[in-house]
Amino acid sequence: MLEIIPGSYLTVTPYGAWRAVARADDSIERRALLAILREAMSPMLSAEQARAWTGEADTETALAPLLQLQESACLEAWSAPKMAPVGTLESTLPVLLGALSDSGQAVLADSMGFCLAMAGYPSETGEALAALGADILSVAERQSVALAKLGDHLLDGWGNVDAAGISGLSFWPMHIGRTRLALTVSGRPRFNQQAFADLVWALYVRYGTI
Incomplete structure (x- = not known):
């Protein structure tokens, strides 16, 4: 999918994973990546989730960093959820x-x-x-x-x-x-x-x- 819309399930790409772990900065984009990575199943995007991940009160403002992450190939959106690797x-x-x-x-x-x-x-x-x-x-x-x-x-x-x-x-x-x-x-x-x-x-x- 080419655009993030509410109801789609988000996963972090290899480049997004690298941005998440290479440095310990506290940017809004990294906070969003980490919130998604902590979930064992790819979370569904909603306005409420976007605000929680970014800490922004306004939905449009909260969605902007997520769109930037997708445009920079850090996030992907799917029609069905994906699972983190199974097993120990x-x-x-x-x-x-x-x-x-x-x-x-x-x-x-x-x-x-x-x-x-x-x-x-x-x-x-x-x-x-x-x-x-x-x-x-x-x-x-x-x-x-x-x-x-x-x-x-x-x-x-x-x-x-x-x-x-x-x-x-x-x-x-x-x-x-x-x-x-x-x-x-x-x-x-x-x-x-x-x-x-x-x-x-x-x-x-x-x-x-x-």
Whole structure:
């Protein structure tokens, strides 16, 4: 569908999922994305929901950010609801992680270095990368003031690069509610896949209110 209208069911696209987790800003657009991601079933758009998601009292004003999100390919509207990935995170995350790299290798860890899930790595390697990802999260947090001064030059990920500047291993902080996670990807990231949107959706259903 090409326009958001009341009665349609909204889902977050891979790009919208990225905008939701890459940084922890408090924009109206991000608040709306997070509200939708917290629902295990894609919510139906109504005037009341739009006002609740955006915090705007006026319906027309509340719908404007949602339309902007759709125009920027962050939201999709459907005639029937869709479900978040079914099953435990332990069973669903490895499959989704494997689709996020052209080598099929990725690790998801929490800020303490605990490996939540991995794909394509031996367990010892995955656990080492989980610890490394947590350390990078710590550096990013400690240096947040300095990094903020980079403005438009501030990028969202960290890379282990060769002499040609090509990254074979990249680390991506993810903000899921108050929980910070580190996504480590070997090879070229493939975040434009539905698997990335499903990964973020599954994580937000689980951790988004914590």
